[in-house]
Amino acid sequence: MTRLTLRQRLALELNRQVLNDLVERHPLRQIFWECTLRCNMRCRHCGSDCKVDSLSPDMPFEDFEKVLSRIKEVYDSHNVMVVISGGEPLMRDDLEQCGRRIYEMEFPWGMVTNGRLLSRSRLDALLSSGLRSVTVSLDGLEDDHNWMRGTSDAFEYASGAIKMLAAEPSIAFDVVTCVNKRNISRLEQIKEHLISLGVKQWRLFTIVPMGRAASDPEMIVDGAQVRELMEFIVRTRKEGRILVSFGCEGFLGEYEGVVRDYLYTCQAGVTVGSVLIDGSISACTSIRGNYHQGNIYKDDFIKVWQTGFAPYRDRSWMKKGGCGECKWFRYCQGNGMHLRDDNGDLIQCNLKKLNE
Secondary structure, three states: OOOOOHHHHHHHHHHHHHHHHHHHHOOOOEEEEEOOOEOOOOOOOOOOOOEOOOOOOOOOHHHHHHHHHHHHHHOOHHHOEEEEEOOOHHHOOOHHHHHHHHHHOOOOEEEEEOOOOOOHHHHHHHHHOOEEEEEEEOOOOHHHHHHHHOOOOHHHHHHHHHHHHHOOOOOEEEEEEEEOOOOHHHHHHHHHHHHHHOOOEEEEEEOOOOHHHHHOHHHOOOHHHHHHHHHHHHHHHHHOOOEEEEOOOOOOHHHOOOOOOOOOOOOEOOOEEEEOOOOEEEOOOOOOOOOOOOEOOOOOHHHHHHHOOHHHHOHHHHOOHHHHOOOOHHHHOOOOHHHEOOOOOEOOOHHHHHOO
């Protein structure tokens, strides 16, 4: 059963008050741009079902630029991080031009990539366009990562990109790993590989059974494996050789304040917004349920941000099913929005797994 120390309970109460204030103010601090659904890999766990030739055309930058212009009218652009995602952003030949325009509008910007197209010359061009941060995915050593990504050379390219980025002091950089049944027993080896490449920050996630992962049981870890993952993070953080943390995968009970540098909170729709490939206004791009709040082609983004997002900011509607009976709802608020399906039902709860 979940047991919290008095110190944890006090910290959670304070964190709850801070979050309530943040929800009331909902200052936009980060906006994702899903610039393409094209991708050069065939990942087993893809939530977007991306393909080399997507049926959805890339969004013209001019359309997203209008959103940024409206944001700039209301917010200090220096304090709103633009994160370019996909698909694979580097599939866009005009990514440097997009980045340069974002930089000229005085927004800091970064991207999430699989690293396959990140050559030295491409990185130099992106840096010249104002690139400030990069996240690269690496889901295991060679066999596991290539299996996960559906190509025979994914590991080689990802490792090369990581090594190159680790040697670049001008940007913030981290690696993310999706933990599954196949790679969980090799986390120590993955850790050593990342350290050898010069990685300082590493984020670990579990996989939600959505998209392609919904029909692949090898993707989803069980309760014992979730606890194994938590204990690995605790040990690694104590070592101090690489800063590892667990992603925003919901409330973790006894592990709160231990496996992350912050207490659990879902910032989707509170400080984080997004513009999806079809113009839909949403929050973080991990959310695949239909919680869209409008569309930039017919709605004003700022008006939607200021007056919409009710399901994100008042999550009392989540207090149903297992959540309705859970004594930790006060701190959890129903878990992250990306863990809810179109019907509002909770797909996965790591706290429940930890208590199995």
